[in-house]
Amino acid sequence: EYSPESLDYLNEIGFGVEYGEADLALHKWTEDVRINVHGTPTRADLEALGQVVAALNGLLSDVRLQVTDGDGNLEIYFLPESQFAAVEPGYLPVNLGFFRVWWDNTGAIHRARILIASQGITQQERSHLIREELTQSLGLF
Numbered sequence: 001e002y003s004p005e006s007l008d009y010l011n012e013i014g015f016g017v018e019y020g021e022a023d024l025a026l027h028k029w030t031e032d033v034r035i036n037v038h039g040t041p042t043r044a045d046l047e048a049l050g051q052v053v054a055a056l057n058g059l060l061s062d063v064r065l066q067v068t069d070g071d072g073n074l075e076i077y078f079l080p081e082s083q084f085a086a087v088e089p090g091y092l093p094v095n096l097g098f099f100r101v102w103w104d105n106t107g108a109i110h111r112a113r114i115l116i117a118s119q120g121i122t123q124q125e126r127s128h129l130i131r132e133e134l135t136q137s138l139g140l141f
Contacts, residue, residue: 026139027101027103027109028062028108028139029062029063030055030057030063031063032104032109033074033138034071035075036069036074036076037067037078038069038075038076038119041116042118044123044127045116045127048126049067050132051068052130052131056134073110073112076116076134077116079118080119081096081119086114088100096116096121096125098114098133107122109138111112113128116129
């Protein structure tokens, strides 16, 4: 049994979106998430990413996340915010962290792209954005 507050929170994070219109379906990955890193991450960025991946893998049972140099289905870019639109045409300006996902007609996410600002913010802020954007890209828009 779940409390009304828990169900309200699931409704907010599962069906809500930061931008645009909400879809009345939950979206989630049905295959493992293979993360490719691009741009100029700091060593601390890579450590934060590794910690978030490990934490999420401890919570997830259906899919695994892995940082890889091989064939990826989630790209994460560390670059100046001024370059975001060149990588992601759907980027909405003045966001220091941004994500986009693609799903099929069943709602299964099969591809994602994350943008993290590499300039103008602290390492603590970047580490927070890594956690936030990666979590959102799993379907908690």
